[in-house]
Amino acid sequence: FNVNICTTVSREVSNQIWNLQERIAVAIAKTLSEIKPENQIQIAYPFHYLVDGGKVAGHLVQKIQLDQNFDFLRIGIGTNTATLPP
Numbered sequence: 001f002n003v004n005i006c007t008t009v010s011r012e013v014s015n016q017i018w019n020l021q022e023r024i025a026v027a028i029a030k031t032l033s034e035i036k037p038e039n040q041i042q043i044a045y046p047f048h049y050l051v052d053g054g055k056v057a058g059h060l061v062q063k064i065q066l067d068q069n070f071d072f073l074r075i076g077i078g079t080n081t082a083t084l085p086p
Helices: 020-035
Strands: 002-010 041-044 048-051 054-065 070-079
Touching: 020 041, 020 048, 020 054, 020 070
Parallel strands: none
Antiparallel strands: 002 070, 041 048, 048 054, 054 070
16 A cells, blocks of 8 residues: 655745655654554665564655746655565
8 A cells, every 4th residue: 555645845845844754754663663562663775664574664755846946745655565474
């Protein structure tokens, strides 16, 4: 399962989200750890979330300059929903 949020943002807003990757990473890891607190969540580059060595989720943030005033922003978050571990 995955979700992508795509939007146009002003350059002023875009410049203020420099640490969005890290904030999303902390939120996902915290959510996963609350679901199964006995499992250790590992974050592997590039923002893949591992439990017992298997990928259970991932996210990405992409930013593209459209013109001098606006950027295109894409945030994607996905989870593995298979019953078997990857």
